[in-house]
């Protein structure tokens with residue numbers, strides 16, 4: 473049984489707590505830490521069967537009974553807490569992104585060099601049943617050589633301008649998942665990024681220095697071209713689809729819905745909207761990624777997504793930002809490695 477400490481009891485900390493308590497074998501949460509731990513969260517943690525709560529994550533790092541930590545706190549804490557946890561000999565599952573700064577991710581890489589702890593980054597969409605099926609078809613050669621990869625990723629609601637100011641902006645907070653998806657489906661890295669973008673959803677996002685609508689084209693190392701389209705607001709809900717077109721055919725997904733019922737009447741034909749947002753759409757993938765992390769610890773195998781997989785999408789995000797600022801294609805090699 474792997475004993476776990478959770479650092480950060482916000483949205484994603486609660487998701488991983490629920491997964492471990494209900495869906496992950498061979499893991500048990502001993503302690504949850506959050507500086508804003510209050511009576512309500514404490515009660516909730518105990519109702520989930522968690523033994524301890526604390527305001528100080530250092531208690532988790534100092535606990536010899538705890539084998540692994542999940543870093544689910546605000547993004548600016550990910551790289552420093554990763555390094556502290558690695559030094560304390562704890563296996564680390566770190567939510568995305570590890571950091572906005574390449575140099576700080578390199579510090580995490582350096583800390584990992586002298587240790588044998590497992591490190592996994594939270595790109596959960598790789599574990600989604602739809603995207604896994606697309607990947608499997610590509611890997612099995614069913615569509616031949618990939619030529620065009622298309623990822624559609626649109627949120628149902630924009631975040632606040634306040635959030636955008638600290639999140640690193642659309643490319644480091646939202647598109648980062650799509651950059652990972654493109655790497656996953658292509659099976660290789662990107663060499664160049666070009667972005668067309670606009671503020672069409674919420675002017676306050678523009679005033680905060682970000683964009684809310686973007687089409688990103690990427691040249692992949694294997695010759696394929698990838699296209700990601702993002703919007704911070706799709707009126708019909710969370711739009712999450714992928715397609716790979718290749719020399720022998722194409723594989724594509726549709727959105728998950730509550731049911732597949734289609735109602736046909738004299739007025740028209742209607743179906744259900746996509747599941748609302750990531751908490752509805754991706755719960756299975758969160759549990760699956762966690763099972764993989766725990767398995768890697770138990771069986772002493774590599775995690776499916778290591779620190780390099782955390783670094784590459786950040787570099788792609790920084791290239792995308794530069795492309796917007798300078799309105800030109802940006803080579804990945806231009807971003808300091």
Ligand SMILES: NC(=O)c1ccc[n+]([C@@H]2O[C@H](COP(=O)([O-])OP(=O)(O)OC[C@H]3O[C@@H](n4cnc5c(N)ncnc54)[C@H](O)[C@@H]3O)[C@@H](O)[C@H]2O)c1
Nearest residue numbers: 479480481482483484505506507508544545546547567568
């Ligand atoms: N993989 C995904 O799909 C996904 C989804 C949501 C969020 N995230 C990532 O997870 C992270 C958290 O996002 P969220 O939506 O849960 O945010 P949130 O604001 O709901 O929760 C963050 C929590 O971390 C706590 N915290 C801050 N500093 C801390 C510290 N030093 N020690 C312990 N706790 C601390 C805060 O008090 C807060 O409760 C972000 O980096 C985000 O990018 C990933």
